[in-house]
Amino acid sequence: MGYYSLLTTCAFIHLLVFMPYAYSNYLENKAGQFFSSGHTNNWAVLVSLNKLGFWFNYRHVANTLSVYRSVKRLGIPDSHIVLMLADDMACNYRNPKPATVFSHKNMELNVYGDDVEVDYRGYEVTVENFLRVLTGRLPPSTPRSKRLLSDDRSNILIYLTGHGGNGFLKFQDSEEISNMELADAFEQMWQKRRYNELLFIIDTCQGASMYERFYSPNLMALASSQVGEDSLSHQPDLAIGVHLMDKYTFYLLEFLEEVHPASQANMNDLFKVCPQSQCVSTPGHRTDLFQRNPGSVLITDFFGSVRKVEITKDTINLTSSVKPPIQRSGSSDMTIESLTYVDQLPVAEIIHQKPKQKDWHPPDGFILGLWTLILLVFFQTYGIKHLKHIF
Amino acid sequence: CSHHPGKARDQFQEELVIRPLHSGDIYASFQFRTLWDTDFLQERQKVSHYRLFPKSLGQVLSKFSVRELHISFTQGFWRTMQWGQPFIPSPPGAELWVWFHDTVSDVDGNWKELTNVLSGIFCASLNFIDLTNTVQPSASFKPLGLGNATDHRFLRYATLPREIVCTENLTPWKKLLPCGSKAGLSVLLKSEKLFHSSFHSQAVHIRPVCQDEQCTSKAWELRQTLNVVFDLYTSGQGKKEWSLFKMFSRTLTEACPLATSSKVYVDITDNPELFELSPATPLLSQAVVLGDRRTYSVFDLTRAETFGQLRSLNLLLRWKGDSGMLRPLLHAERYVAGFGLQTGEIHTVIYNNHPYRAFPVLLMDSVPWYLQLYIHTLTVTSKSRDNKPSYIHYQPAKDRHRPHLLEMLIQLPPHSMTEVTVQFERALLKWTEYTPDPNHGFYVGSSVVSALVPSMVAMNTNFTQDQPLFSSFVPVKEESSYFVRVYTEPLLVNLPTPDFSMPYNVICLTCTVVAVGYGSFYNLLTRTFQVDEPSLPLAKRLANLIRRIRGVPLLA
Numbered sequence: 001m002g003y004y005s006l007l008t009t010c011a012f013i014h015l016l017v018f019m020p021y022a023y024s025n026y027l028e029n030k031a032g033q034f035f036s037s038g039h040t041n042n043w044a045v046l047v048s049l050n051k052l053g054f055w056f057n058y059r060h061v062a063n064t065l066s067v068y069r070s071v072k073r074l075g076i077p078d079s080h081i082v083l084m085l086a087d088d089m090a091c092n093y094r095n096p097k098p099a100t101v102f103s104h105k106n107m108e109l110n111v112y113g114d115d116v117e118v119d120y121r122g123y124e125v126t127v128e129n130f131l132r133v134l135t136g137r138l139p140p141s142t143p144r145s146k147r148l149l150s151d152d153r154s155n156i157l158i159y160l161t162g163h164g165g166n167g168f169l170k171f172q173d174s175e176e177i178s179n180m181e182l183a184d185a186f187e188q189m190w191q192k193r194r195y196n197e198l199l200f201i202i203d204t205c206q207g208a209s210m211y212e213r214f215y216s217p218n219l220m221a222l223a224s225s226q227v228g229e230d231s232l233s234h235q236p237d238l239a240i241g242v243h244l245m246d247k248y249t250f251y252l253l254e255f256l257e258e259v260h261p262a263s264q265a266n267m268n269d270l271f272k273v274c275p276q277s278q279c280v281s282t283p284g285h286r287t288d289l290f291q292r293n294p295g296s297v298l299i300t301d302f303f304g305s306v307r308k309v310e311i312t313k314d315t316i317n318l319t320s321s322v323k324p325p326i327q328r329s330g331s332s333d334m335t336i337e338s339l340t341y342v343d344q345l346p347v348a349e350i351i352h353q354k355p356k357q358k359d360w361h362p363p364d365g366f367i368l369g370l371w372t373l374i375l376l377v378f379f380q381t382y383g384i385k386h387l388k389h390i391f
Numbered sequence: 392c393s394h395h396p397g398k399a400r401d402q403f404q405e406e407l408v409i410r411p412l413h414s415g416d417i418y419a420s421f422q423f424r425t426l427w428d429t430d431f432l433q434e435r436q437k438v439s440h441y442r443l444f445p446k447s448l449g450q451v452l453s454k455f456s457v458r459e460l461h462i463s464f465t466q467g468f469w470r471t472m473q474w475g476q477p478f479i480p481s482p483p484g485a486e487l488w489v490w491f492h493d494t495v496s497d498v499d500g501n502w503k504e505l506t507n508v509l510s511g512i513f514c515a516s517l518n519f520i521d522l523t524n525t526v527q528p529s530a531s532f533k534p535l536g537l538g539n540a541t542d543h544r545f546l547r548y549a550t551l552p553r554e555i556v557c558t559e560n561l562t563p564w565k566k567l568l569p570c571g572s573k574a575g576l577s578v579l580l581k582s583e584k585l586f587h588s589s590f591h592s593q594a595v596h597i598r599p600v601c602q603d604e605q606c607t608s609k610a611w612e613l614r615q616t617l618n619v620v621f622d623l624y625t626s627g628q629g630k631k632e633w634s635l636f637k638m639f640s641r642t643l644t645e646a647c648p649l650a651t652s653s654k655v656y657v658d659i660t661d662n663p664e665l666f667e668l669s670p671a672t673p674l675l676s677q678a679v680v681l682g683d684r685r686t687y688s689v690f691d692l693t694r695a696e697t698f699g700q701l702r703s704l705n706l707l708l709r710w711k712g713d714s715g716m717l718r719p720l721l722h723a724e725r726y727v728a729g730f731g732l733q734t735g736e737i738h739t740v741i742y743n744n745h746p747y748r749a750f751p752v753l754l755m756d757s758v759p760w761y762l763q764l765y766i767h768t769l770t771v772t773s774k775s776r777d778n779k780p781s782y783i784h785y786q787p788a789k790d791r792h793r794p795h796l797l798e799m800l801i802q803l804p805p806h807s808m809t810e811v812t813v814q815f816e817r818a819l820l821k822w823t824e825y826t827p828d829p830n831h832g833f834y835v836g837s838s839v840v841s842a843l844v845p846s847m848v849a850m851n852t853n854f855t856q857d858q859p860l861f862s863s864f865v866p867v868k869e870e871s872s873y874f875v876r877v878y879t880e881p882l883l884v885n886l887p888t889p890d891f892s893m894p895y896n897v898i899c900l901t902c903t904v905v906a907v908g909y910g911s912f913y914n915l916l917t918r919t920f921q922v923d924e925p926s927l928p929l930a931k932r933l934a935n936l937i938r939r940i941r942g943v944p945l946l947a
Contacts, residue, residue, distance in 0.1 A: 052828045091466065091557035091586050099558050099586040114582055117514050118559040123826060124516055141504045143511020172827040174891075338606040339537045341866035344874040345843045347751050350530045350800055351781050 039155040039196045042305040043148060044071050047084040047130060049162025049204075051173040052122070054087070058101070058242040059233050061089040063161040063203055063249040065111040066103050070256040071157065074304035082133055082148055084120035086162075086172055096239060103245050103253060105237040119146045127177045134158075135188045152193035157201070157302045161249065164204030166227055167212075183213040190216040197290070199302040203248045205230040208284040220290045220297075222270065224248030225281035232280050247279045261304050267294035401427040401443045402651045403569050405576045406860045408687075410658040411708060412474050413716040415623035416589065417633045420478050421576060422860040423568055423615040428602060430609065443649060444613060445567040447512055448597065452611075455501045455508075458545070459490040459534050462509060463594035466556040466586065467620075468880055471722045476681045478861045479616045481592045482837035482878040485515060485554035490534050491545040502547045514559045520549040524759065524836070526796045529784045531755040531841050535865065536598030537609055550757070552834040552881035556591060558582040564593050567615060575647025575692070576655075579639040580617065590620040596864075604854060614864070634707045642705040646692035653692040656859060657706065660685040661716070667709040670699060680862040682846035682873045683717060687859075720745050721752070723840045725879035732817060732887040735762075739811040739838055739879060743803035745845060750872070751781070751802045752842040754811065758795040758835055760788035761818040761886060768814040771799070774807050790818075817886050825888065835882040843872040 048064035050057030068083055090101050090112045101112040120129060132138050133148050150156055163170045167179045189195055200221040202210050207223030214221065224231040224246070233243035234250045245253070251274035259265055267287075271294070276282050287294050343349075403425050410418045427444045441449055451457065463481040489505065491498050502525065510517035529543050561582050565572045572580055585591055594616045602610040621638050623629060635642050646653035656676065657668055660683075674689040690697050690704065698704050722742045729735035741752060758764055766785055771778045782800035786793070803809055849870040851862070865874050890896075927935070927946070935945045 053831060088555045088557055091555055097583070097587070099582040112558060114558065115562055116559050117562060119514065121514075121559075122516055122555065123519070141507040143508055145511045145514070174827040339601065339609065340539065340606070341535075341537060341868070342533045342539065342541055343868055344533050344535075344865065345751070345753060345841055346533075347800065347843075350753070353530065353782065 038153065039301065040153040041080065041150070042076050042155050042157070042302070043080050043082075043150045044068075044076055044157040044159070045082045045084075045133065045148060046071070046157075046159045047125065047161070048086055049125070049160060049164075049169060049171055050086050051163070051170075052087050055089075055092065055094045056242045057087065057162075058089050058240070059245050060161050061085055061087065062101050062103050062111060062245050064159065065101050065116070066245070066249060066253040067159045067201075067256075068116070069111045069113065070253065070259075071303055074256075074259065074261055074300060076303075076305040078117045079145065080305065081117075082120070082146065083116075083118050084125045084130065084133075085118050086122070086125040088121065102237065102240065103250070105235050105244060107237070107239070117145065123172075125172065127171050127175045127181075130171070130177070131181070131185050134185045134194075136192065136194060148194075150194050153196050154194070155302055156195045156198045158198065159201045159203075160210075161203040161246065164202075164206060164210065166206045167209045169202075169204060169210065179210045179213045182210060183215055186214060186219060187216045190218075197292075197297075197301070201252075203231055203246050207231065208286075211286050214286070214289060217289055218291060219286075220267070220294070221286040223284045224274070224279065226284050229281040248274050248281070248283060251278055256299075256303065259299050259303065261300060263298075263300060265299045267297045267299070270299060400429065401425060403443045403647070403649050404652045404860060405647055405650050406652075406654050406656065407576050407579075408478070408656045408658065408859075408861050409706070409708070411631075411633070411661070411710065412620070413661065413713055414473050415627065415631045416474065416620055417627070417638065417708070418474060418477075418618070418620045419638060420619075420861060421580070421615075421617040422478075422864075423577070424860055425569065425613045426600070426610050427613075428608075428610045430611075443569045444611070448567065448595070448613065451505065451508055451512075452597065455505045456492040456495045457489055457505070457597070458492045458538065458599070459536050460487075460597045461489070461535075461594070462487045462513070463592060464513070464515065464554065464556040464560050465590075465592040467588070467590035467592075469590055469592075469878070471719050471877060474620060475716060476719055476875060476877075477592075477618055478680070479592075479594060479596075479618060479864060480876045480878055481594060481618075482550060482552070482839075483881055484550060484552035484834075484836070485517060485556075486548075486550045487517065487520065488532050488546065488548040491547075493540055493542065493545055495545065498545055498547065506549075513563055515554060517551070517554075519551060522792060524551070524757075524794055525549040526757045526786075526794060528755055528796065528798060530782070530798055530800070531753050531839055534598070535596070536600055536612070537606075538599070548757070550836040552836050556593070557586065561585070561593065564595070564615065564617075567595070569649045570647035574645055575650060575653055576643070577647070579635065579641050579643070581640055584626070584639050585617075585619055587626060588619050589622045589625075590618065592616075592618045601854060606854070614860070631711065632707075632709045635705050642703040643692060644698065644703050650693070652857070654859070655690040655692065655704075655706070656687040656861070657690075657708065658685055659688050667707070669707045670704075672697075676859065678859055678862045679846075679848050679851055681875070682720070682844060682848060682850070684848045718744050720844050721840065721842050721875060721877055723838070723877050723879045725838055725882065727882050727884055728812075729814075732885060734814060734816050735884065736812055736814045737762075737764075737835075737882070741801070741803060741809045741811070741840060743805060743807050743809070745805050747805050748845045749802055749805050750842060750845055751800055752840050754797075754799050754801060755839045755841070756795070756797040758788070758797070758815070759833070760790050760792070760794055761820060761833065762795075762815045762835065762884065763788070763818055764795050764797075765814045765816070766797075769797075769811070770813075771801060771809065771811050773801075773804050773809040778802070778804075778809060817884070819887055822889060822891075825891075829886070829888045829891075832883040832885045835884060837878040837881050840877040840879070842875055842877070844875050846871060846873050 046064050046068050048060045050060040064085060068081065071081060089095060090099050097107065099112065100110045103109050103111045136148065138147055160169065168176045170176055186198065197218045200211060200219060203224040206225060206227050206229065208226045211221035211223060232247050234245045234247045236243045255273045271285050274283055406422045408420045412418055425443050463486050465481045465483050468483050469477055469480065489502065491501060495501055503521065506517045506520040526548050527543055527546055528548055532546060532548055533541055561580065565577060565580060568577050570577060572578060596614040598612055599609040600612040602608045621627060627633060659666065659668060668688060672688050672690055674691065676687045676689050678685060678687065722744065723739065725737065725739045727735050728738055739754065771780055778801060780799040780801045784798040786796040788795040801809060850867045850873050852867050852870055867873065931946050938945055
């Protein structure tokens with residue numbers, strides 16, 4: 001009995017002594033893991049490539065908005081999301097419930113929500129604008145919300161949905177982008193160090209053809225169908241009258257609804273979304289250009305925005321406050337005369353408005369030539385000596 | 392902490408006016424106004440501390456030296472004959488007009504950058520505003536704020552009739568309010584109800600105004616207005632029984648804590664039989680607005696007793712029967728006449744419904760360059776007689792550079808209809824200039840009719856601080872008339888559209904013609920025929936060999 005009590009007390013003492021050490025080791029490992037993925041911020045570019053004016057392309061907008069909703073829910077703010085919707089479905093006159101876009105039939109889930117910010121809409125969704133957003137070559141007056149301001153520590157999620165074929169995607173039914181152009185755009189992004197890792201998801205017919213030509217490092221791609229297969233739409237809603245979502249994105253949304261910001265789900269789970277039994281088409285993926293093992297990549301590395309927090313125990317001295325300039329409270333140099341509003345329709349003034357001074361232009365070449373001709377003919381006929389009769 | 396902790400120099404007021412319309416629809420008009428005693432355009436000190444005024448707009452004003460900014464986003468068309476005059480008129484789509492300060496040297500450059508910045512703030516495609524749809528009106532759109540210099544070189548006006556308004560435009564608009572959408576009247580702004588209406592318009596108006604009654608110094612005023620008309624049948628279920636909950640699916644629970652005044656006005660002037668308003672309120676107010684004296688029941692949200700026992704205010708309006716509506720005195724329509732895809736005619740019809748007074752109106756038309764107007768066919772007729780305008784300003788279009796601008800001051804005879812017609816020819820665009828859906832048509836922006844309409848009731852020219860917001864938007868200079876702006880419908884015209892499947896068809900046809908026609912001809916000319924000895928089978932070759940040895944004639 002004594003032996004056992006000695007053993008237990010020994011074990012207890014060992015535990016007490018070594019536990020803090022083990023605990024700090026555990027913390028260090030956790031901290032090491034914290035910074036191992038290499039990215040510090042997350043961006044998302046979500047594009048819907050539906051045809052303008054076609055109400056039955058509702059599902060493409062619903063696809064994009066469901067990914068938008070998941071990405072916002074997991075933490076990426078609107079300032080880091082570039083959302084491009086080629087047509088307005090929510091406030092379309094054919095929508096029986098305006099300002100809503102539903103993903104599940106019987107109007108269960110409104111993915112449009114109350115807090116949506118669309119950056120490119122309508123005619124602005126073109127191949128040129130898409131490539132400019134990716135490569136960062138935008139005109140200087142473009143506002144910040146329309147730019148992809150990523151750096152070399154950004155993880156970017158790119159999601160495309162719409163109509164496509166073997167090696168190309170259709171934009172607005174009047175333009176196309178080929179898989180080679182897309183691969184080149186990603187290479188430009190790599191050369192300019194605009195991403196750390198990039199996840200490319202595409203839900204179109206023959207989607208796997210779009211990632212065949214990628215050649216830049218750190219790219220992972222997922223597609224809803226292989227070359228030669230069509231991606232199918234999921235379920236229609238009889239009240240709205242159209243198919244609400246595509247099969248692949250529907251099951252992707254269901255998968256993402258289970259994910260929360262602290263979830264440890266990894267990419268291998270994402271590859272299993274929508275097997276052929278549910279999707280009819282065969283989803284594909286490509287990971288050979290990706291450096292890390294997909295099993296160690298968390299879903300929230302791309303879909304969420306896990307903030308890195310540095311805890312410091314030192315005190316930081318803030319600089320002394322800047323004194324605001326002394327505001328002149330008195331009317332030192334202000335005129336005492338009262339200001340007036342302008343007359344909205346000053347009829348008398350308008351009628352007698354002086355015509356604008358037209359800038360003087362030198363006479364046109366034709367008029368000059370005509371006058372030269374007339375003078376030449378005149379002098380030829382009458383001779384110089386008759387000039388004195390005139391002047 | 393500030394060094395001058397005196398009275399706050401900015402204040403915020405919010406107001407909602409509910410007006411039942413005689414057709415059974417209901418019109419709700421929100422106005423949120425922030426007044427700030429500062430000068431954005433001052434050289435000496437930069438404004439750095441923003442409290443109630445949104446920082447994004449303040450920075451826009453100082454960077455581009457804007458004196459006045461008016462932007463509106465509208466879904467639907469305001470039906471003047473059925474609904475009367477709105478408090479703040481706006482055309483369908485997006486409209487932006489800006490007065491720049493006279494220190495600006497490059498107005499066009501500032502305008503281009505301003506439209507891009509605003510497109511980012513409001514999530515709208517305002518970057519499509521460029522020189523091909525911007526005009527410089529010469530007499531319409533005088534500044535609504537303080538000032539005396541009105542050189543029209545500093546004014547720019549543009550409209551995008553095709554712009555869609557949806558939740559993505561409402562969200563940033565709501566974020567500009569001091570209380571956001573969390574408290575006060577803005578909790579009622581739910582997009583699912585607001586966009587399920589006959590008319591929805593949200594606008595931002597920024598201008599310098601008088602700080603006080605003496606008007607010795609300027610203050611900046613930001614007004615955010617939202618007008619919405621709910622339809623009797625789609626939102627009202629066919630019954631003339633409206634409540635805040637039915638309209639907005641929310642009730643009011645408190646005023647915005649940052650607001651100095653937060654009121655709800657209900658128009659009870661038209662009193663058909665059995666008009667009921669509950670909860671009852673003793674506060675009444677009278678105001679002269681749009682030439683008419685109207686009586687309002689006032690609910691003051693800053694007082695706790697307005698909310699009653701349940702701590703929530705849900706107004707209930709019920710009425711039966713129909714009251715005659717005051718016929719609007721000024722009303723305009725526009726349509727395209729003609730047939731085919733070559734020529735057409737634009738007709739603008741302006742009605743003056745005043746029984747005995749004539750008044751002048753200023754008609755402004757901005758037509759895109761691809762509708763080539765023939766100004767020599769411009770006719771203005773009133774009561775089937777020619778009516779010569781007293782002022783015409785016409786700036787012809789320059790292809791791909793400038794649109795047409797036509798401004799005319801027309802005197803409308805009493806109780807009459809005036810028709811303005813002009814013929815046009817449709818241009819053929821280059822194939823890259825067509826939109827992805829060219830068969831939808833091309834939009835022509837609304838015409839603007841500005842007028843000083845004679846008023847039945849004396850208007851209030853005094854400026855008082857506690858005037859309700861809906862009556863103090865347009866400055867009133869004289870008692871006998873009020874200023875009104877009427878927008879016509881936008882036009883949708885089809886341009887001759889090429890067949891975009893044509894290149895594919897042409898290639899097929901050309902390749903077929905080349906292959907069959909030219910190929911056959913080439914073969915005919917260059918092909919030569921040679922007689923070819925067929926090779927004999929083995930048996931016959933052996934037989935020929937033997938025959939040659941024998942010296943006998945060979946087989947064929």
